[in-house]
Amino acid sequence: MNLPGSTGDPSGLPDPAHPRDMSDAGLHVTYRRSGGIAGLDLVAECAGSDLPQDHARVARDLLDAPADEPGRGGTEREAAVVPAGADRFTYTVHITDGTRHRTLTWSEGAVPSAAEPLLASLGGLATPQRAP
Amino acid sequence: MSLQPLACIIPPDLLAAVAREADATQRQALLDTLQLDQSFRVVRAENAARTVETTRALTPRVGAGTPSRSIYDQKHSTATTPGTLARSEGQAPVADVSVNQAYDNFGYTYKLYWDIFHRDSIDDQGLPIEGLVHFGANYDNAFWDGAGHMFFGDGDGQMLTDTTKGIDVVGHELTHGVTQHEANLTYSGQSGALNESVSDVFGSLVKQYHLGQDVATADWLIGADIVGPQLAPALRSMKAPGTANHYDNQPATMDGYVHTTSDNGGVHTNSGIPNHAFYVIATTIGGNAWEAAGQIWYDTLVDPRLRPNATFSKFAALTLRSARTRYGASSNEAAAVKTGWDEVKVRVR
CATH class of the missing domain: 3.10.170.10 (Elastase; domain 1)
Structure with missing residues (x-):
């Protein structure tokens, strides 16, 4: 498992191995990693076209997937499941294509493998924010 | 043999009934007796409570004392x-x-x-x-x-x-x-913030005990030894929540309680409130925090009445109960506990 949000390319420059998907112009993604022993929120926001093509496709798939698909995650309210243990991260991603909206929340350790590259990509763009 | 008045078993309600019918002189004597009787009952109850030992404490495992x-x-x-x-x-x-x-x-x-x-x-x-x-x-x-x-x-x-x-x-x-x-505090909302706070309290006590620091010399910071330049000088401050680093917005009182869906309902944010209550209580009592204040927190944590969904108020009430049980209803320790929760504006109930 890669650890979403802990590493990444802070430069935001295109990675030749992951070309940007310019066809996803309407796609918009926001990201928040909360929790951890520091209790620090890391946030990021970007257009789908700013994501590597394969990661943008993950976001599109998450938006397209039926709400009850196993492992996809739930809405923020549905995902208010108490995590096992303590001090683990929580990831919340909001995806929209302008007409449809999805908010997905996962506790660290319960992130579906398909979503890990997207979270890693967004984590690389994220910056700290005072908790709301 | 002379009869010792305080050894006589006269129910307090009977004393009160007699006092109501007595003349002024007798009434005052009976009321004095009632007051004295009440004091003895409180002392007796406190002594009885203090002698309660758990089964676990009486039966340590072979090798206990070594991790x-x-x-x-x-x-x-x-x-x-x-x-x-x-x-x-x-x-x-x-x-x-x-x-x-x-x-x-x-x-x-x-x-x-x-x-x-x-x-x-x-x-x-x-x-x-x-x-x-x-x-x-x-x-x-x-x-x-x-x-x-x-x-x-x-x-x-x-x-x-x-x-x-x-x-x-x-x-x-x-x-x-x-x-x-022990309490298995649910990791969400107020019970989650209590879970976090209990970890900060005992984490700080481990440090203070190891370094031999009393309440005045302790820094009351959490994570000062693990922060990088972005979060320096620490993750949290029990003494002054919200001041530990640039991003720290922990509240010190219920006036600043943060309602959020982030971090399981702000468990690392709202923990500032019980953290600060502990700091106030420990510093009000004085000396070493792991002694009276730490003991009160530990007694509360292992108290079966502390339920997984405990609120700040419920936890506060149990800390006051723990203080009264161990140190006495009118003790300085119990008064300090009340002061601490009052200061962070948590109702003790």
């Missing part, structure tokens, strides 16, 4: 099962500083729990202590997995550095295990 530590090297993987065993109980230090720091800081944590609270490890039954270090790549966190393992990242050098270095951080993680085995 059973195992430190595993995860070699930067994110595997959640123990990796390569790097040092086990009684073995000499190894070349890896993180391994030794985890080993030592677990030892100091066990020592506080054993020396002061007579608790034998995480479950009070000598549960082996398993620390997994070098978890992930540049991993900015340490956590308790709910299944007996504590994970420690090396940090990215900017937000966090090697998390094994923090004696309070290691104490914090192990205390999550203690909480799980």
Whole structure:
């Protein structure tokens, strides 16, 4: 498992191995990693076209997937499941294509493998924010 | 033989009934007797409560008083099962500083729990202590997995550095295990913030006890030894919540309680409130925080009346009950507990 949000390319420059998907112009993604022993929120926001093509496709798939698909995650309210243990991260991603909206929340350790590259990509763009 | 008036068993309600019918002189004498009788009843009740011992304290396991530590090297993987065993109980230090720091800081944590609270490890039954270090790549966190393992990242050098270095951080993680085995405070909302606060309180006590710091010399910071430049000088301050670093917005009182869906309902944010209550109580009592204030918190944590969904108010009420039980209803310790919760504007009920 890669650890979403802990590493990444802070430069935001295109990675030749992951070309940007310019066809996803309407796609918009926001990201928040909360929790951890520091209790620090890391946030990021970007257009789908700013994501590597394969990661943008993950976001599109998450938006397209039926709400009850196993492992996809739930809405923020549905995902208010108490995590096992303590001090683990929580990831919340909001995806929209302008007409449809999805908010997905996962506790660290319960992130579906398909979503890990997207979270890693967004984590690389994220910056700290005072908790709301 | 003369009859000792205080040895006579006259129910207080009978005394009160007689006093109502008596003339002024007799009434005053009877009311004086009633007041004295009440004082003796309170003292008797307090003494009885103080002599209660738990079964666990009377029957320690063979080998109690010595931890059973195992430190595993995860070699930067994110595997959640123990990796390569790097040092086990009684073995000499190894070349890896993180391994030794985890080993030592677990030892100091066990020592506080054993020396002061007579608790034998995480479950009070000598549960082996398993620390997994070098978890992930540049991993900015340490956590308790709910299944007996504590994970420690090396940090990215900017937000966090090697998390094994923090004696309070290691104490914090192990205390999550203690909480799980006792009150099992639900990790969400107020009960989650209490869960976090209890870990900060005992993490800080581990540090203070090891360093021999009293309430005046302790820094009351959490994570000062593991923060990088981005979060310096610390993760949290129990003395002044909200001031530990640029991003710290912990409230010190209920006026600043944060309602949020982030971080399981702001468990690391609202923990500032009970954290500050503990600080006020400990400093009001004075001396060493692990003595009276720490004992009151520990008594509360292991009190079966502390339920998993406890609110701040319920927890506060139980701390006051613990203080009255152990030190007396009119003790300075009980008064300090009331002062602490009043200061953070938590109603004690």
